[in-house]
Amino acid sequence: LDGVPVDGVSLEGCGQLGVVHAGVHEKTEGAWTADEARWLSVCCCAACAHAWSARGLHSGAVREALRTAVRTGVAPADDL
Numbered sequence: 001l002d003g004v005p006v007d008g009v010s011l012e013g014c015g016q017l018g019v020v021h022a023g024v025h026e027k028t029e030g031a032w033t034a035d036e037a038r039w040l041s042v043c044c045c046a047a048c049a050h051a052w053s054a055r056g057l058h059s060g061a062v063r064e065a066l067r068t069a070v071r072t073g074v075a076p077a078d079d080l
Contacts, residue, residue, distance in 0.1 A: 039069045039076075 018041030019032065032040060042048075044066070049059035065076035 033073065035075065036070050036073065039066050042066055 019037050044059075044063055049062075052059050052062050068074070069076045
């Protein structure tokens with residue numbers, strides 16, 4: 001909103017809501033299994049990717065493992 005003349009901002013939520021957040025606009029309820037919803041709800045922002053790196057994980061590998069898990073329904077390896 002930098003440089004945009006606004007009087008206020010209304011936030012729906014602050015922080016990671018996850019794929020299932022039960023909003024009134026939710027149109028995909030029941031479309032995902034519990035595991036898929038959990039994988040889709042993992043935050044992949046720069047700060048979280050940095051935290052993964054600090055723990056010895058490669059952020060690209062984590063993202064790819066999550067994508068593959070959602071597409072195949074097979075859980076990612078515990079050690080990624």
